Amino acid sequence: MKSRYLRAVEEIAQQLLAIARSQGWEIAEDAVLVQPPSEPGHGDLTSNLAFRLARVARRPPQAIAETLAQNWPEHPVADAPEVGGAGFLNFRLKTLWLAAVVDEVLEQGPQYGNSEEGKGRRALLEFVSANPTGPLVVANGRAAAVGDTLARLMEAAGWQVEREYYVNDAGNQIQRLGQAMALRLQELRGQPVAVWPEGVYPGAYVRRLAERWLAEGRPAAAEVEELGRWAAEVLRAEQEEELLRFGVRYDRWFSERGLRESGACEAVLSQLRAAGWLVEEEGAQWFLSTHWGDDKNRVMVKSDGSWTYFVPDAAYHADKLARGYDLLIDLLGPDHHGYLGRLKALVQALGYPEDRLEVRIVQLVRLVRGGEPVRMSKREGEFVTLAELVDEVGVDPARWFFLERAMDTPLDFDLDLAQLRTNENPVYYVQYAAARIKSLLRSAEAPSQTYSAAELVEPEERALLLGLARFPEVVAEAARERAPHYLPRFLTELAGDFHLFYRRHRILNAPGTLAAARLALARAVLVVLERGLGLMGISVPDRM
């Protein structure tokens, strides 16, 4: 079902078009723009139609706007618009029409905000996919929050979404993890390692794994490969556990090892070769990705016969493509930026439309404490893990701050701000609004069933009604534009509108049936706050 807000937009646009036609002004339907005003004071909805008609009508926008306004008939959605600026039409929605949103929200409950935009199409969302060679770090946390909320948003917008984690549990890095294990075991036997080899994971967590290896009664001298495989699985399981604590659950953990063992790598190579996109040159085999716009061709089989990392990755994507989703989304870290071209090329070389795969870059996270960036060095094995961050600030603030910025812009995460329990911290500001409403509901007598939402005419009440009406469209847009950061913005505004309403007006002991109407409004606001925070994976406390 279409949102009330969207219906208002369409009905006003239709009515405007009809008036224009009656004046003999023809214009393409999609040229009519009805949208929220850039600032309050310009009504609830505004239209620029007069500007668009200026050329056709050969009259100034102001005069056209006057004509359109004067011919506005009695209409259930809005009164005749006011003409503002140089020809904007500012509409005020009818209270009766707007107030009906309260019942709509209360009837739909936790479903309110859903739309059919996705039309049941299937999407596969792959995110985080960190190597199982260490704990998840803060940047992985951002990808986790963004990916998970994007999945929830798309589900709300009518998509079927699967969440997948690609586990790089084979290859070189697992070899190095095995070496690190072997060295730590050597240390535990009392033989210090003089020089730690380049590229072998220096992190102290490997020592913990080595100790566990011994504690579980395994031999101190073991094959590097076996050590690597064992450690990778332990670390992967720990990552899964940490993500669950962070509120992120995957539908599938896809193993690179399994992929390699299935022969998928050979298969994708021969498929590309057969199609003529993989050719031999200077002893190596090159993927002709430049044909599809990549910067340069890419080696897949090195001159020594071994594969580059791109081979299993190509096999993985071929697998995902073959599974028949309508859309694949990869959330990658900024270090994979250079990867985008060859992935897009691969999709097309395998015979799929270019837009079947959508690659999004989730930008870096910089932790800031006391106004200074926290030093992190992966090289030294010193980095802040997701677990440490969550221990310090909690899941709710962590998710909020990760989701607050557009995913493709670098994020400064203010550790001090995230821990403040005051109005400076937007998480609590929104949660507090919800807690206040819950408190209100606890104090309320059994709600009288009869009220008229048309009594809600105060400006503070209208602001809330408008917010409620807009919510489904906010969700749909956030899903469509892959922009989870619309949620915290919207919720902060709605919470602010509620706090203001609450300070200015009595609810429970308002006169007559107004009390019931206001209580219903408050309940509807709570429904939307809960849904919005739920989409962000943030809790809604009963008391604060």
Next chain:
RNA sequence: GUCCCCGUAGCUCAGUGGACAGAGCGCGGGACUUCUAAUCCCGGCGUCGCAGGUUCGAAUCCUGCCGGGGACACCA
């Protein structure tokens, strides 16, 4: 050198074709005998990096330049 992201209020950032450019924080004042003051109200804060161009209209689109960050392996 090529590619990507960013440059908007003191700070952190919204806003990608519409009205005199917005929010939060910070700063200064004020509001609880009444449903949660983790709240609310009032106040100042701008060469939208620079220069051209397109448009009735540009922070937004195009071109060039400047500044910051990142990516550009027969590594993974």
